[in-house]
Amino acid sequence: MSKSMVGRQPILDKNEKLFAYELLFRSEQGNKIIDGEQATSEVISSSLESIGLFNLTQNKPAFINFTAPMIKNKIPEILAKESIFIEILETVVVDSDIIESCQELKAEGYKIVLDDFEFKEEWIELIKIADIIKIDFINTTPAQRKEILAVIRSKYNSQVKFLAEKVENHSDLEEAKKDNYDYYQGFYFTKPDIVSGKKVEPFSLSYNNIIKELNKENPNFKKIEKIIKQDLSMTYSLLRLINSAAYGYDINSIRQGIVLLGIERLKKWCLLYSFKKLNNQKPDLLLKTALIRAYFADSLKKYFEIKEDLFVLGLFSLINAYLDRDFEDILAQISLKTEFKEALISRKGKFGSILDIIEIYEKSNWKELKNYSFDTACVFADYLEAIEKGERFFELT
Template identity: 55%
Template sequence: MIALVARQPILDKNLNIFSYELLFRGKDSESFNGEQATAQVIMNTLESIGFTNLTEGQPAFINFTAELLKQGIPDLLAPEMVYIEVLETVTVDQKLLSGLETYKEMGFKIVLDDFVFSEDLIPLIKLADYIKIDFIITKGAERKKIITICNQYNSDIQYIAEKVETYDEFFAAKDMGFDYFQGFFFTKPKIIKAKKINSYSFTFFKMMKELNKDDPKIKKIEEIIKSDLSMSYSLLRIINSAHYGYDVKSIRQAIVLLGVDRLRKWSLLYFLKGLDNEKPDILFKTAILRANFAESLAGYFGDNRGENLFVLGLLSVIDAYLDRKLENILAEISLSNNLKEALIKREGQLGDLLLFIEAFEKLNLKEAENYIEKYSINYGMVFDNYSTALEKTKDIVEAFENNKL
């Protein structure tokens, strides 16, 4: 039985990463019970990826059944790295409560998952550090009512709104008093509207338009880069970094040495990271992770030019960066019809690739398996590729944070 582990970010009110929930699905998911699922999450994380790579040093939320808690499985884990997420299916009894009390004393945080109030859960409420309220299961005023009731028994609880899929839901949750937010609202535009292009964006669009032509002109690329001092500096920094090992003083020489494909990647990364807006860091990390993951799957989705798939992954969230309609953004960039159809309509093989990645992000295994079967993807390879994509993403993000790119 092969299992996959993926992560979903949990953000604070300022859209900074607070933690990641580690999620599991198995290929033969019906054959995995709750105990096996959590065991796979823990073992795959410890043995294959490592907590540091998967959660970037942030705490990991991991689901635990009552049986695993009674068996003492959290004893294997570090309290500062793991938050115990108690599944909504547990039956509350004295043995469970005694175990949770012990774990709290050890320093573990207790999280109640998919919470809907009932009186038999009051002992759990008194122990809880966090309560997660599902925005699909609960509606409107019901969410606020749960908070009000739980605060009567434990005023120190912090609340997590989960399955938040739009910015409207995010803002509503903030107004209700939620402290943290889980869902993929941050990958979507806040408002679709006509938005004036600033000079920074304009330079990027000119660059991408030239780079994506069938026969891009070195002289034209040089002119565009030289028109932007920051871009010129960044290019010389990357070409002269230890990774490449050159000693280059000329923009033209840097362009020739990098080549069109690597220039395309660099310009996209430079643009997304450098945007002066309120977008969360997790959006940049998600874009890079999608890009690396997509590139690793090039052999399965009918495009052996992995660089194009890197660009595809990055551009899949560009509407969220610019808060503009994707069709309008792509009209200003010279892209192949295959890439445009994939990005706008999720059509064609590359559209399937994006749908597969999005399903994998949410661990919607049923949908993901449709593409695994359709394209004869090696199931075990997906986990390896995802692990490698995480490592590459970490390296790229660190390079930007250290001003190396």
């Protein structure tokens, strides 16, 4: 049975912290739709009913595209004004009815976003009330972008915020920062982007020592306890995790907590904690994405009859973006299963397929699933569960 799905793309603020998600229509039929009304209707119905808006956005605002008829009929009023930004596509024909409807929605407290913006005279009244204007970094030149920003800021709306969309690389991000954009959106923040020649900190000796001990046939929990106690922030993080409702324990002893969590959970916690300390200049979203990948990768193993724990494979799939180094360079210094390394570097074998599937679901490119025989609806449910686990684990550590 065909099932509509919702794609989400993160939007970051100036500090590269998660600000919102743009929600996009996706389906298993290669995203083929009849019209814009159908697309937005599917997004709204999926957000409210089958998936849940909170599950999709983790209580962040949602940017949703609305067509001209939907704006004129005040369809956005179905959703709470605090939960959405109304995106008006560049394909909308702006007339007096559109302007009046947007002005009324604005007066009610809804936020107006102009998407894929190109300056046209008929858009001036919308520019005046817009909260955010999105500038496409692929289909405009740097000179065009500078001119748009200058004209709007000086003549029409000095309070409007600008969003740099389709930020694909580091140079795009640097330009957006230099020109004082308020928000960023693009594959640069979710797809690895390598910046050469940047100095990075190595893994902390503490984390290596713990993982080394956990990998032994008979780990020495007393030794692990001692290592953790030497790091105040690590101690706090572990106790917070163990005492959380997610695990249902109420303890005050590191030793007791270590035993209750067990080896596998300790490994995952230690890997996550080490990632958080590797490079504090990276956005939280990158770490969160890596954690979601870790949970999703481990859930996919049942479809490939894989027995290995794939958490580390998913987590390490973004280590190159986190350290701004090539996989080959990083993995040469890490003790990791050979097949995992081959998958991370060249996407070889069944583990490479796992990584491919993760990216397909991240980008909602469902037509690329035609080469796989599993139940896509079940896998999508696994992906949503991975998002939920990742969000919860991230908040607890």
